[in-house]
Amino acid sequence: MSLYYRPTIAEISLDALGHNIAAFRRHMPTGTLLMASVKANAYGHGAAGIAREALACGVDYLGVAFLDEALQLRRKGIRGPILVLGYVPPEGLEIAREQEITIALFREDILAAIAMLPASAQRLKVHIKLDTGMGRLGLLPEQDWRGFIRRVLATSGVEVEGVFTHFARADERDKSYTRLQHDRFVEAAEYARAQGVPIIHSGNSATGIDTPDWAGGMLRLGISMYGLYPSGEVEGSSLALQPVLRLKTQTVMVKSAPPDWGISYGTRYVTSGREWIGTLPIGYADGYSRMLTGKAEALLRGQRVPILGTICMDQCMIAIPGDVAEPGEEVVLIGRQGDETISAEEIADHLGTINYEVTCMLADRVPRVYVKDGQHVADNRLLG
Numbered sequence: 094m095s096l097y098y099r100p101t102i103a104e105i106s107l108d109a110l111g112h113n114i115a116a117f118r119r120h121m122p123t124g125t126l127l128m129a130s131v132k133a134n135a136y137g138h139g140a141a142g143i144a145r146e147a148l149a150c151g152v153d154y155l156g157v158a159f160l161d162e163a164l165q166l167r168r169k170g171i172r173g174p175i176l177v178l179g180y181v182p183p184e185g186l187e188i189a190r191e192q193e194i195t196i197a198l199f200r201e202d203i204l205a206a207i208a209m210l211p212a213s214a215q216r217l218k219v220h221i222k223l224d225t226g227m228g229r230l231g232l233l234p235e236q237d238w239r240g241f242i243r244r245v246l247a248t249s250g251v252e253v254e255g256v257f258t259h260f261a262r263a264d265e266r267d268k269s270y271t272r273l274q275h276d277r278f279v280e281a282a283e284y285a286r287a288q289g290v291p292i293i294h295s296g297n298s299a300t301g302i303d304t305p306d307w308a309g310g311m312l313r314l315g316i317s318m319y320g321l322y323p324s325g326e327v328e329g330s331s332l333a334l335q336p337v338l339r340l341k342t343q344t345v346m347v348k349s350a351p352p353d354w355g356i357s358y359g360t361r362y363v364t365s366g367r368e369w370i371g372t373l374p375i376g377y378a379d380g381y382s383r384m385l386t387g388k389a390e391a392l393l394r395g396q397r398v399p400i401l402g403t404i405c406m407d408q409c410m411i412a413i414p415g416d417v418a419e420p421g422e423e424v425v426l427i428g429r430q431g432d433e434t435i436s437a438e439e440i441a442d443h444l445g446t447i448n449y450e451v452t453c454m455l456a457d458r459v460p461r462v463y464v465k466d467g468q469h470v471a472d473n474r475l476l477g
């Protein structure tokens with residue numbers, strides 16, 4: 094029995110994932126820990142499959158956005174250390190402690206709630222979050238960083254494992270703002286280190302690539318673990334990253350449509366002569382946005398072909414070159430086929446967004462199929 098019957102899949106190369114992790118290991122100062130950011134379903138790549146493989150590749154920590162994402166990984170048997178980078182409400186603190194999930198701490202009231210937890214032999218691990226200029230989570234410098242760190246250290250039942258911050262503009266060529274944030278962080282980082290806090294961290298992919306010395310003791314690696322660059326302004330060539338994801342499908346109906354034949358809703362495309370049209374079982378409900386209508390191309394037989402007409406909820410149509418066609422040919426919507434590539438960046442440009450959003454958009458109903466050495470080794474239907 095197959096676990097899915099649709100030829101549309103996101104093929105996830107575990108070889109590429111391993112290559113990218115190894116590239117960062119070589120690139121970072123010796124001893125730097127690596128956190129694999131697997132939030133948002135591992136940027137659309139399937140959280141459990143990526144988490145498991147990243148840990149097997151020697152990654153030291155996993156990062157998620159919310160406690161629910163961490164618990165889901167635990168339910169799927171992922172045992173490695175997990176840091177929740179975002180907010181954990183008071184009602185989540187006990188289960189976080191029980192499940193050995195580390196939380197980001199940046200509010201006095203949450204510290205007070207931790208102090209009120211029922212006694213336990215286990216301590217709740219926390220990483221204190223400081224806002225050095227991202228303006229999102231974290232305490233401002235005027236909120237007395239040293240005092241807060243001291244109070245957390247003095248709270249029983251808490252283990253202060255880390256102190257961290259996040260850079261807002263690390264992916265820009267001009268590093269002056271990142272330098273400013275880094276300089277603000279240094280003093281607090283030194284204080285925390287002197288108090289015995291072991292992991293002081295401040296870097297994302299862009300930091301790792303361009304200014305590895307500013308990442309601190311652990312690089313929080315997201316987009317570039319998936320083989321994509323945080324922006325066109327980072328100096329990534331030395332890492333030679335490999336994209337991990339290919340979005341592919343097959344033609345499920347091909348027809349030689351007569352002249353003047355309308356294609357898809359609104360008949361935005363009308364054939365001019367007799368034209369071969371292929372129907373693909375993928376649409377906007379899969380995360381292949383309707384806003385790509387009239388813009389996107391696909392790869393068929395290693396060549397670019399246009400998507401014709403409106404992208405529907407579950408399907409869209411392509412032009413098929415030549416005189417004859419049979420259904421069942423492979424079509425790639427993101428990734429390489431032969432010598433041609435459609436990158437996540439190309440799709441992002443059509444949509445006026447960034448590559449991160451393109452892979453994050455891929456819907457749950459698209460099976461993630463994990464491939465290693467050319468072999469299908471797992472899929473997220475099996476991983477649960």
Ligand SMILES: Cc1ncc(COP(=O)(O)O)c(C=O)c1O
Nearest residue numbers: 130178259297298313314315316
């Ligand atoms: C706090 C934090 N650290 C690290 C990352 C990873 O960033 P990137 O995907 O740019 O490597 C993110 C992602 O947005 C984040 O929010």
